[in-house]
Amino acid sequence: MNKYRLVAFTIIALIFISFIPLVHPKTNLVPLWLRKGVYAVYRFKGPFDMMFMNNTWIWFESPVSTSSYFSWKITDVNGEWATIEVNLHIEFSNTKVRIIRNFNLKDAERKVFESGSIDLRSTVTVNIYTRKVYLKDAVIGETGFWIPPSFLYNGSIIRVGEVLGHINVRGILKGPYMVKVGAGWVYAYGYEEDESDNQTINVVTVVLKEVVPGKIYGNLKVLNLTYYPNRNVTVVWLQNIKEPWRLTGVGKRGNWTKMVTDFGFIKDVSFRENTIHSKYYYDPTSGLAIKASFGPGGDRKPSQMASGDGLTVALGLRVFNADIELVKTNIPTLMFEILWRGIIGAGALMALLITSKIKRRRKNKENIKYT
Amino acid sequence: MKGSYKVFLLFALFCLIPLISVGKPVDTKYDSYNNPYFYSWAEVKAIADPFGYGHARAERSYGGYTEPISPLRLDYEFYYVDSSGMIVDYEKDYRVTSGYYTEVWCSSSINHMVSIVKAKASSQFRDNALPDPPANEFTLITAWAVAQDDWLGGDGS
Numbered sequence: 001m002n003k004y005r006l007v008a009f010t011i012i013a014l015i016f017i018s019f020i021p022l023v024h025p026k027t028n029l030v031p032l033w034l035r036k037g038v039y040a041v042y043r044f045k046g047p048f049d050m051m052f053m054n055n056t057w058i059w060f061e062s063p064v065s066t067s068s069y070f071s072w073k074i075t076d077v078n079g080e081w082a083t084i085e086v087n088l089h090i091e092f093s094n095t096k097v098r099i100i101r102n103f104n105l106k107d108a109e110r111k112v113f114e115s116g117s118i119d120l121r122s123t124v125t126v127n128i129y130t131r132k133v134y135l136k137d138a139v140i141g142e143t144g145f146w147i148p149p150s151f152l153y154n155g156s157i158i159r160v161g162e163v164l165g166h167i168n169v170r171g172i173l174k175g176p177y178m179v180k181v182g183a184g185w186v187y188a189y190g191y192e193e194d195e196s197d198n199q200t201i202n203v204v205t206v207v208l209k210e211v212v213p214g215k216i217y218g219n220l221k222v223l224n225l226t227y228y229p230n231r232n233v234t235v236v237w238l239q240n241i242k243e244p245w246r247l248t249g250v251g252k253r254g255n256w257t258k259m260v261t262d263f264g265f266i267k268d269v270s271f272r273e274n275t276i277h278s279k280y281y282y283d284p285t286s287g288l289a290i291k292a293s294f295g296p297g298g299d300r301k302p303s304q305m306a307s308g309d310g311l312t313v314a315l316g317l318r319v320f321n322a323d324i325e326l327v328k329t330n331i332p333t334l335m336f337e338i339l340w341r342g343i344i345g346a347g348a349l350m351a352l353l354i355t356s357k358i359k360r361r362r363k364n365k366e367n368i369k370y371t
Numbered sequence: 372m373k374g375s376y377k378v379f380l381l382f383a384l385f386c387l388i389p390l391i392s393v394g395k396p397v398d399t400k401y402d403s404y405n406n407p408y409f410y411s412w413a414e415v416k417a418i419a420d421p422f423g424y425g426h427a428r429a430e431r432s433y434g435g436y437t438e439p440i441s442p443l444r445l446d447y448e449f450y451y452v453d454s455s456g457m458i459v460d461y462e463k464d465y466r467v468t469s470g471y472y473t474e475v476w477c478s479s480s481i482n483h484m485v486s487i488v489k490a491k492a493s494s495q496f497r498d499n500a501l502p503d504p505p506a507n508e509f510t511l512i513t514a515w516a517v518a519q520d521d522w523l524g525g526d527g528s
Contacts (some may be wrong), residue, residue, distance in 0.1 A: 106456030233472055249428075251472025264469030271464060295463065296448060302458045345383075 007352060029148045030128050031287055033331045034082065039073035040145065040288060040331065042324035043182075051305065051319035057100040065093035070324055072145065072311055075123070082128050086311050088120040103302045122314040131160070133310030140164060141310025144280050147287045152189060159197075161278035163306040163313050166298050168278045169271070170197035176284045181291060181325050187334055188281040188290055200275040208250065208263035211236050220248070220266075227255045236263050273299045276307050283333040290326040290333070428474045445473045 044064055051057040068090045076083040092113035099109040125134040131143045144160030151158050154175060161168040171191035179188040195203050206217040215222045223237040234256040240246040250263050271277070276297035280289040296319065298306035308320030427447040444467045451460040466473055 100458075103458040104456050105452055105458060235472065235474065247474075247476035248466060249472070249474030249476075250468050251474070266473075267467040269465045269467070270462070277463065296461065297463065300460050300462060302450075302461060305461075 007348075029150065031146060031149060033286055033288075034074065034077065034128055034146075036074055036077055038331050039071060039329060040326060041069050041071040041328040042292070043069055043327045045323040045325060048322035049319070050317050050321070053316055053318050055102050055303065057103070057319070059098040059100070060090075061096040061098055062094070064095050065091035067091045069327070070312075070322075077128070080128055082126045084124050084126050084311070086122045086124060086314050088118070088312075088315050088317075090118040092116045120315040120317070122316070124311065124314045126310075131310070132162075133314060135314055140313045141308075143310040144168070144278060145289045145292070145309065145311060147280075147282060149285070149287050152282060152284060152287055154189070156189075157194060158191075160280065161276065161309050163276050163298075163308055163310065164318070166274050166276045166306040167200065168276050169200045170194040171279070173282070179281050179291060182327065186290060187284050189284060190281050191279045193277075193279075195269065200272050202270045202272060204268045205265060206268070207265045208236065210260050211263050212260055216241070220268075223247070225257050227257045229255075238266070271297070278307070278309055285334045285337055286331050288326070288329065288331050288333060291324070293323045294320050296321050429472070443468055443473055445475060447475055 043066065047060045047063055049057065049059040069087075071087045071089075073085045073087075074082050075085050092115055095113050097111050097113060099111070101107065122135070124140070126132065126143060127134070131146070132139055133141045133143055141164060142160065142162035147158060147160055151173070154173065156173040157170065158173060159168055159170045170193070172194050173189040174192050175189040176187040177190065178185045179190070193201065195201055204218060206220055208217065211222055211225065213222050213224050217238075219241050220238040221241055223239050225234055225236050227234045232253060232255075233251040234254060235249040235251045238248045238250070240248075248266065248268070250266055252261070252263050277295035278297075279293045279295075281291035282288065283290050292309070294308045294312070296305060296307050298304050298319075305319050308317060308322075312320040427445060427449075429443055429445040444465055446463075446465040448463045449461060450458055453459045466475055
């Protein structure tokens, strides 16, 4: 076998071997990377708010320092149980904060913290198959910070993330597409809320055909049509019959107050109680969340509010409204897979070119000798 | 040299395996509200002091195009406060309309007075036949809470 064939066979073998981590987990419910020592660090994007179990609510009205982070680290894996350390480090840097106690806005404190920090830590046990989070043997939620690779495909329907019995809106994974993380762009699957999930979402769609004042479309009654000349828009004002204080306006270009016309459609989407709003963007190969957004959720009564993820509840936070993005991890992501292949590939190619050049030079020298 | 060329192709394939294995990337421009082409987020926590009513509005403000072009989605959050200053209720929902203008109002009732409003607008430009309008001319979003004759709030575009 000549040298080139040997190299070619080696490369083919490497290609097959390199497929293993990508294909194998698709038959498994637990990611291959899930072992002792893996970690992920996330930074905050923009202002956010959090509420402790005692109803103390903190609104960060300006961004916190860039050294603030949320992180988790697996410290042990034993059978189907992983021990995870969760950390939240918030560093102030002329940060404007509003502190609301027991939902009373009148007694809210407003402060500017030039420096200082808040540190919250906890250790939880997570079932690696169900991702249920346990604190002192009691279930406190479920984490969506990673999903099994078998869920990773366009159109995959999943429901992940749970806070103290509040379920998350069912999601449909879309992608992979480019998602901005920090200064760069990475491939990720996005979590789009599934409007057919009648456990959490109620959708009412009305087609506004031949709109005239007084006409009723389901729960919506046409109050009037108003023309706004400065914007050249006619707005049809609709009142919800069941909740009359709720008004919706739908606009159409031009003046339509003296003519019967159609105003397209209106889709009124409301979320049911007991629903949280967590969205995750997943790395396409590892299933690790590279971005997440946690919106307000739970019951409509603030004392029953809940949001975040099973891992944020572990920190004593009933509400964690934040957008976070991955800044550091030792879990092999898609970009890492491409990078290491690129480095090995480029190295091997260089070696091949150099050997071939040396060989050619030797041959030329030998030819000169003979002539 | 012919051999090196083949080997080079194999190397390229080797490096691109992760991308091949995750499938063809989706063009999000027409695909997702999570990653829409047009996006405007007025993260306004407008506080009407003491109380008032709330209002979230999204409007496409570019000229020259006729609607409907694409659904416009308006996400909003209203927090209700009672006369003693207690936050007693809140709602987080959204509306989607085919026109270029959507507005949601939540006014005070005897027990409920809107005090904090947050809103976000997003849209997809589904009609491939039309050119893309400049993003900065697209959406105007405002969210505010009103108290007596004053209003406090913010907007984004």
